[in-house]
Amino acid sequence: MKSRYLPLAATILIFVLAYALCYAQFPSMLSTRVIGNLLTDNAFLGIVAVGMTFVILSGGIDLSVGSVIAFTSVFIAVVLANTGLHPLIVFAVALLITTAFGAAMGAAIHYLEMPPFIVTLAGMFLARGMAFVLSIDSIPVMHPFYDTLQSFYWRMPGGGRLTLIGGLLLLVFAIGILIAHRTRFGANVYALGGDAATARLMGVSVGRTTVGIYALSGLLAGLSGIVFSLYTTAGYSLSAVGVELDAIAAVVIGGTLLTGGSGFVAGTFVGILIMGLIQTYIIFDGTLSSWWTKIVVGVLLFVFIFLQKGILWLSARKTAALHHAHGS
Amino acid sequence: MEKPQEPLLSVASLTKSFPGALALDGVDFTLRAGEVHALLGENGAGKSTLIKCLTGAYRRDSGDIRLSGNLVDPRDTFEAQALGIGTVYQEVNLLPNLTVAQNLYLGRQPTRFGMVGTRRMNAGAQALLSRYGLDIDVTRELSSYSVAVQQIIAIARAVDLSGKILILDEPTASLDAQEVRMVFDIVRALRERGLGIIFITHFLNQVFEISDRITVLRNGRLVGTRDAADIERIDLVTMMLGHELSQETVAHKAARKSEGEVAYCFRDFGRAGTIEPFNLEIRRGEAVGVAGLLGSGRTETAEVIFGVRPHDSGNAEKDGSQLELNGPRKAIAAGLGFCPEDRKTDGIVGDLSVRENIVLALQARRGWSRPLPRQEQIEIADRFIDALDIRTTDREKPLRLLSGGNQQKAILARWLATNPEFLILDEPTRGIDVGAHAEIIRLIERLCEDGVSLLVISSELEELVAYSHRVIVVRDRQHVSELTGEEINTDNIVRAIAADSQPEQAR
Known part of the structure; x- marks a missing residue:
């Protein structure tokens, strides 16, 4: 097997093993109801993690997404409460704002040659601050259109419900996979993560790609905010704190190298499923504290960091062996 | 015309x-x-x-x-x-x-409706490379x-x-x-x-x-x-x-022998998987050349001696007394110096000035608690810039701005500043121009005259012939033969390198 598939294979293996263990203890966990809920409950995290995957593949990081989700949900709630605009229009405006916000951060990273960590850290404070400016209260969303959207679902065999936002999660992952592996933009993202200077020499428009990556992350953070708004039917500026870190964890558990250039969007999907599975197990168990999610995610992150190091070490050794085969 | x-x-x-x-x-x-x-x-x-x-x-x-x-x-x-x-x-x-195919087609991938035709791209890459006689898996x-x-x-x-x-x-x-x-x-x-x-x-x-x-x-x-x-x-x-340039094709100075006594002696020195145990004696003022192909164990020999990769068999002696050599610090303390092959990654600190690079090893030996006085640093740096003719406009210039040959001389100066008794040079003339080659060779000869023991690894056989008193040939991670005196010429070295892997009695 090619070494780049190894982390993905490990992620899938861990997921299957974990699910088998859960099933052994709680046979009812293997049902479309559980799977449907898993998708619905993790939809906003999953969508934002797709954007994060692109960012990390390119060798960057986006710390602003949690705040952008909060901003979007507050923005939608405030606008819906104070104007008669249709939610679809509000959604479109929100997406425009967050995409432009992401693009602006990408431009700052490229043209000012600033580290993504600093730029998106500033973006994180900025977006959270803007949410507070809009409102410091938790504002409920009451709109008939929300009820309509929430009533959409597809009843899966076995009685599980694939809700609209769960379906959206699947759709976003499908599109994300296509963009990453079947477009020139996707190839450019991997190229940037490999070596930005070489990528430039090979004709990749580094500036346009960087702006595109962070704009995509902003767009998906906005979409995630809309999903979050539908999921909680409220807007609150203190919500979604630390979601960016959960997203990064899902990306890394999904087998993407934090240094960029190697990984898969599909891996992130499995990463999200693993994190959701742990939460579901804790709910089924009923006695465990929800902090166990954090502990298990922490352990998994360590495992994956070691795994990635191990793979790098192995491939380095293979290359060395190749050289010796030539040399002697 | x-x-x-x-x-x-x-x-x-x-x-x-x-x-x-x-x-x-x-x-x-x-x-x-x-x-x-x-x-x-x-x-x-x-x-x-x-x-x-x-x-x-x-x-x-x-x-x-x-x-x-x-x-x-x-x-x-x-x-x-x-x-x-x-x-x-x-x-x-x-x-x-990226895959080989992606590398070949980055930025001009065949697309249909905005989607890259991966199969078409891979087929194109395969066809393109086959014209170069390469039949490899382009999806790796x-x-x-x-x-x-x-x-x-x-x-x-x-x-x-x-x-x-x-x-x-x-x-x-x-x-x-x-x-x-x-x-x-x-x-x-x-x-x-x-x-x-x-x-x-x-x-x-x-x-x-x-x-x-x-x-x-x-x-x-x-x-x-x-x-x-x-x-x-x-x-x-x-x-x-x-x-x-008289040095370019210097003939080996016939039958020259170093008369100094044995300074360093290695017995059954080696490391499993890196280099087979070898015996090596080096006299004062003697330059021992090491020849071999890339990956044959020539750099590994140096690394094991210097302790970059600690040895796991044999022992070392200096002037007849036992020597503990299990890491670069010990090696430096024992009077060794090592200029590695890849100076860009292992040797120079490009952003530090010429002066700082030159005093680095000396400072390391003194320990950080006893910094070299600035005035002394300047004296040492100036002395070596002058002695080795390091061409720089200023001793405070970042080393990366100097040419390859001058960077190499600065690294040499770094080790010379520690007054080493045994200096290992790995490819001292790689990537530098012909004129600088001659200067490095002259420098090696001068060091020998000053009584320094040298182990010089080089793939430039003419150069090895020019300055070595003895040449050790390394092949398949083994020291396979040793040439002395009249035997040292490029033909013999090439023959020893190219010889069959069968055990032979080249002595």
């Missing part, structure tokens, strides 16, 4: 100046279709400036560049590529994390192939993108002999296809092996263009250096 046909590329009185320096002064250059044209010169002769003017990286001040008779003026690499001028550099400029990452294969892929991409002129900027610097042959076969095939190829290298052997014509630059001026068949090696060196 001139063939009736229009030259593919003709450059007339090209001039380019930088603040304070005239890098190119009215240089003429022509390249015909279907020839390999070597571009030679010492560092600073203007080779890379000329190349950069051709590829659009620099804008020229004056002069004409004509491509098939038409005036051209490339403003950047992509424009040059579109005109048909492609470049391959010494460090492979491809992306190791580039990093899973050797540097030579990567270099060929880089050539394939450059030719496919441009197609008229291929500039090879030291493409063979990090390849071993067999890999060089592979690359040369491809260069010859491209010549047959009618490409004009500009070839830059430091290796004179390679120049004669592959080029049809040779152009030599010196100090930004054209010295001359000759047919490779008509010029002697010594004349070429004279053109490059502008003066007779």
Whole structure:
């Protein structure tokens, strides 16, 4: 097997093993109801993690997404409460704002040659601050259109419900996979993560790609905010704190190298499923504290960091062996 | 001389100046279709400036560049590529994390409705590489192939993108002999296809092996263009250096022997999987050469002695008393010094000044609690800048701004400042120009006279012959033979390296 598939294979293996263990203890966990809920409950995290995957593949990081989700949900709630605009229009405006916000951060990273960590850290404070400016209260969303959207679902065999936002999660992952592996933009993202200077020499428009990556992350953070708004039917500026870190964890558990250039969007999907599975197990168990999610995610992150190091070490050794085969 | 046909590329009185320096002064250059044209010169002769003017990286001040008779003026690499001028550099400029096919087609993937046709791309890549005699899995990452294969892929991409002129900027610097042959076969095939190829290298052997014509630059001026068949090696060196260089082909100083007593002695010294146990004695004032192919264990020998990779068998003695050698710190304390092969990654600290780089090892030996006084640092740095003729405008200049040869001398100075009794030099002349070669060789001889013991690893056999009292040949991670006195000549070394892996009694 090619070494780049190894982390993905490990992620899938861990997921299957974990699910088998859960099933052994709680046979009812293997049902479309559980799977449907898993998708619905993790939809906003999953969508934002797709954007994060692109960012990390390119060798960057986006710390602003949690705040952008909060901003979007507050923005939608405030606008819906104070104007008669249709939610679809509000959604479109929100997406425009967050995409432009992401693009602006990408431009700052490229043209000012600033580290993504600093730029998106500033973006994180900025977006959270803007949410507070809009409102410091938790504002409920009451709109008939929300009820309509929430009533959409597809009843899966076995009685599980694939809700609209769960379906959206699947759709976003499908599109994300296509963009990453079947477009020139996707190839450019991997190229940037490999070596930005070489990528430039090979004709990749580094500036346009960087702006595109962070704009995509902003767009998906906005979409995630809309999903979050539908999921909680409220807007609150203190919500979604630390979601960016959960997203990064899902990306890394999904087998993407934090240094960029190697990984898969599909891996992130499995990463999200693993994190959701742990939460579901804790709910089924009923006695465990929800902090166990954090502990298990922490352990998994360590495992994956070691795994990635191990793979790098192995491939380095293979290359060395190749050289010796030539040399002697 | 001139063939009736229009030259593919003709450059007339090209001039380019930088603040304070005239890098190119009215240089003429022509390249015909279907020839390999070597571009030679010492560092600073203007080779890379000329190349950069051709590829659009620099804008020229004056002069004409004509491509098939038409005036051209490339403003950047992509424009040059579109005109048909492609470049391959010494460090492979491809992306190791992408597949071979993606590397070949990055930015111009075949698409349908915005989606990349991966299968079409892979088939195209396979077909493209098969024309270069490469039948490899193009869906694997580039990093899973050797540097030579990567270099060929880089050539394939450059030719496919441009197609008229291929500039090879030291493409063979990090390849071993067999890999060089592979690359040369491809260069010859491209010549047959009618490409004009500009070839830059430091290796004179390679120049004669592959080029049809040779152009030599010196100090930004054209010295001359000759047919490779008509010029002697010594004349070429004279053109490059502008003066007779007696050291270039120094014969081995017959039967010289070092009379000093044994200073360092290694018995059954080795490390499993790295280098088989070896016995080695080094006298005071003796230079022992180490010859072998890349990966044969020659660098590993040095690393095991210096403790970069600690030995796991045998023992070491210094002047008859036991020596503990299990790490670089111990080795430095025992009077050893080691200039590694890859100075860019292992040796120089590019952002530190020349002075700081020179005093680094001495400071490390004193320990950080006892900093060298600034005045003393300046004295030491000035002494070595003077003694080794390190060409820098200022001792506080960052080392990365100096040329390769001068960087090498600065590293040498770093170890000399510690007054080493035993100095290991790994490829001391790699990647530096011919003139600097001679200086390094002179320096090695001078160190011997001063009583320093030297272990010198080099793939430049003539150089080994010139300064070594003994030559150890390494093959398959074993010390296979030792040449002394009259036996030391390039033929014998090559024969020992190339000999069958069977045990032999070359002594």
